Structure formats: structure tokens, C-alpha cells
Amino acid sequence: YTKYGGGLVAACARAGTHYCDLAGEVPWVRRMIDAHEKTAEDSGAILIPCSGFDSIPSDLGVLYLQLESQSIFGRPAQRVHFLLKKADGGVSGGTVSSMLEIASEAQSSARTRQLLRDPYSLNPKGTTGDDKTDSLGFGRDELSGEWVAPFLMAAINTRVVRRSAALLSELYGPQFRYAEYVTTGSGATAAMKAAAVSAAMASLFVGAALPPTRALLAKALPKPGDGPDDKARTNGCFVIDLVGLTDAGESITVRVTGDRDPGYGATSRMLGETAYLLSQRKMTKHIAPGFRTPATAGGRHLIDALQERGGMSFVTRAHSPAG
Numbered sequence: 001y002t003k004y005g006g007g008l009v010a011a012c013a014r015a016g017t018h019y020c021d022l023a024g025e026v027p028w029v030r031r032m033i034d035a036h037e038k039t040a041e042d043s044g045a046i047l048i049p050c051s052g053f054d055s056i057p058s059d060l061g062v063l064y065l066q067l068e069s070q071s072i073f074g075r076p077a078q079r080v081h082f083l084l085k086k087a088d089g090g091v092s093g094g095t096v097s098s099m100l101e102i103a104s105e106a107q108s109s110a111r112t113r114q115l116l117r118d119p120y121s122l123n124p125k126g127t128t129g130d131d132k133t134d135s136l137g138f139g140r141d142e143l144s145g146e147w148v149a150p151f152l153m154a155a156i157n158t159r160v161v162r163r164s165a166a167l168l169s170e171l172y173g174p175q176f177r178y179a180e181y182v183t184t185g186s187g188a189t190a191a192m193k194a195a196a197v198s199a200a201m202a203s204l205f206v207g208a209a210l211p212p213t214r215a216l217l218a219k220a221l222p223k224p225g226d227g228p229d230d231k232a233r234t235n236g237c238f239v240i241d242l243v244g245l246t247d248a249g250e251s252i253t254v255r256v257t258g259d260r261d262p263g264y265g266a267t268s269r270m271l272g273e274t275a276y277l278l279s280q281r282k283m284t285k286h287i288a289p290g291f292r293t294p295a296t297a298g299g300r301h302l303i304d305a306l307q308e309r310g311g312m313s314f315v316t317r318a319h320s321p322a323g
Contacts, residue, residue: 016043018278022052024156051274052267055160061256063295076173077244082180089236089261090228103208122159127166138198143243147190148181149197164295236261249322259311269310
């Protein structure tokens with residue numbers, strides 16, 4: 001997107017043409033918002049970056065949890081943790097290319113480095129919160145009790161969810177905090193697995209940051225256009241638990257699942273349903289123009305569509321009162 005995506009966004013913003021994509025490049029998305037938000041608002045264009053595995057399960061999953069929390073407890077979850085339980089599928093060459101492009105840009109741009117560190121880098125101007133920069137460490141998650149390690153897509157997903165929280169502040173509450181992790185369970189070997197995942201992630205980020213090792217990674221990892229075969233796309237799946245805690249100590253867990261490979265099979269359905277939503281005038285007339293998130297544009301309607309046709313499910317697994 002950094003190399004090739006800006007012209008299309010600019011054209012859609014000028015023409016009043018609705019747009020969705022599956023970008024995961026935080027600095028690029030921020031630049032697009034800064035450059036084209038006012039133009040899109042004036043033209044009526046609805047622009048929804050991040051409409052695939054990054055970041056629909058996260059963004060719509062948290063929205064669903066907050067709607068459930070409000071219904072059950074009468075208040076939002078003040079803290080929500082995303083726990084990736086399972087993700088079967090292939091590695092996307094396009095995702096690898098985006099990651100390496102961001103690393104290259106960060107090497108020469110202080111502004112890019114600042115955006116990557118800022119947990120609220122995609123928020124509307126003037127809004128912020130108490131979340132800190134994503135950690136590369138591992139530990140026991142305080143909401144679920146499971147051992148957790150960093151999740152690669154957290155860098156984009158958390159920023160999208162926080163933007164939704166700012167735009168839907170009455171539903172999410174003013175003190176909303178959010179984090180994403182991979183969970184390795186709670187058994188005897190879970191801590192060692194979490195440590196191994198954390199070490200691998202740290203090595204990947206360090207390798208991508210240094211030009212010599214970044215060049216080696218570019219040769220060794222999948223190229224743009226490479227991805228899982230049809231069997232892997234069809235047989236893939238993902239399972240995510242979202243654990244929420246209200247300020248009164250009540251807890252709620254929502255499970256989000258998809259029945260295809262996350263990066264291709266499931267993502268194509270998410271993007272298709274988002275595009276279909278944008279094609280329906282009776283729906284778009286209720287959406288404010290400008291840069292939206294899946295939660296602030298599609299909302300419950302998109303959740304229902306993905307459950308009916310997109311192979312996804314959003315289910316409240318458990319909830320308990322304070323104490």
C-alpha cells in the first residue's frame with residue numbers, strides 16, 4: 001500500500017466513491033487519513049481500510065463484546081484482551097512485503113518510528129488513552145490466566161480497535177483499554193511455548209530492522225503473489241477469544257471463529273461482505289463519510305452478514321458477575 005495504494009485512495013476520496021481494502025501498514029493508513037479525510041467527508045466517500053483478517057475479527061469482535069456487556073451488565077468492558085487460540089493457514093507474501101516495507105521506511109523516517117510506537121496512532125486527532133506500546137515479551141495474561149506472547153497483527157489491529165473506541169466512545173466508555181496476544185494455554189509447557197514465540201517474534205523484528213538481514217528475509221520468505229494453495233485455504237480456520245472486564249469487576253468472554261484460512265479464504269469473505277455493504281445505498285446513507293472502521297461502518301449489520309454468509313461466528317461463551 002505504501003508503494004502503490006495512495007493514488008487510488010485519493011481518487012476515491014475526490015470522486016465520492018466508497019472504498020475498502022485490507023491494509024496492515026499503520027504509517028500509510030495514518031497518511032491517508034491526514035491527506036484525504038476532509039476531501040472524503042465533503043464528497044461523501046466512505047473509506048474503510050483494514051477490512052480483512054486485519055482487522056475485522058478484532059474490531060467487530062470487540063464491538064460484539066461491548067454490545068453484549070451493555071446488554072448483560074448495563075456497562076461496557078473497560079479492558080478487553082484478544083487471545084489468538086488457533087490460526088491454521090498459509091503465509092501471505094503480500095503481508096511479508098508490507099512488513100519489510102514498513103521496516104525499511106522506519107529505518108529512515110523518525111515520523112514512521114513514532115507512529116509505530118504510538119498505540120493511538122490511528123485515533124482521531126485529540127483523542128488518546130492509557131494503553132502503552134505493544135510489548136515483545138511474554139507472561140501470564142491477567143484477564144484469562146493463560147500464558148501469552150506477542151501477536152504479529154496486533155500492531156495494526158489494536159490501532160483500529162482504539163479508533164473505533166474513540167468514535168464510539170459512548171458504547172466503549174472513556175477508560176477503554178485493549179491488547180492482543182497469542183495464547184499458548186495454561187499447562188505445564190505453556191510458559192516455555194510463550195517464551196519461544198516471543199523470542200521468534202523479537203528475532204523477526206530485529207532481522208527486519210537491519211538492512212543485511214532484511215535482504216535475507218526478503219529472499220527466504222514468500223514473495224508478493226505467493227500464498228497457500230486451495231487445500232490450505234479451504235481447510236484453514238481461526239479461533240479467537242476476547243476477554244472483557246468491566247470497571248465493576250464483571251467478566252465476559254466472546255469467541256470469534258472463521259472456517260477458512262485467515263489470510264485468504266476468510267479475508268476474501270470479509271472484504272467481499274464489506275464491499276457489498278458499501279454497495280447498498282440504504283445502508284451507506286446511515287454511515288458518516290470519511291475514514292471508518294469495520295465497527296463504525298458495518299457494525300452489527302456486518303457481524304450478521306459474516307455469520308450468515310461469511311463462515312464466521314460471534315458467540316458469548318461466558319459471563320460472570322463481580323467477584
